[in-house]
């Protein structure tokens with residue numbers, strides 16, 4: 001009488017009969033598929049932007065409490081954004097600067113194409129393409145090494161050009177947020193924003 005090995009089980013009565021090995025392979029394949037699905041489903045779920053994430057992607061700001069000459073800082077997508085309600089003098093100073101005086105002649109305004117120049121009019125355009133010189137909206141991150149420039153809070157030094165001053169290495173920005181002196185290579189970026197009403201904007 002010969003011993004029956006595992007490989008013999010199920011054999012002898014026809015090739016169509018599944019062996020124990022087939023069964024084990026089938027089961028391990030099913031377990032692997034279920035495991036993969038269990039991993040994939042949460043991943044797909046994580047990729048759907050949740051409502052709170054979408055809410056963080058944009059920021060609505062009420063401008064009605066900002067007086068002429070004042071600026072505020074709000075946080076948008078983890079970055080500070082400066083909103084300044086400029087005085088007539090600040091607007092005139094910014095408008096009087098020619099492109100040849102600028103270190104960075106690009107508008108750096110996400111509401112425009114990348115080729116627009118850095119006239120003050122282009123720096124204060126929202127997503128509808130309309131310039132509102134009273135309102136300047138810029139990302140408050142120095143384009144040198146990423147410090148947060150001074151000049152937003154009341155009484156803070158604003159640098160040689162009355163805009164913002166980054167004390168980290170001495171960059172001076174003008175009343176249009178354009179780099180005028182110091183090591184920063186680019187103007188402060190203008191984020192995408194739109195006016196929801198005369199006194200409310202949505203950033204992002």
Ligand code: FES
Pocket residue numbers: 142143144145146147166167168169170171182183184
């Ligand atoms: S980070 Fe602003 S001047 Fe260096």
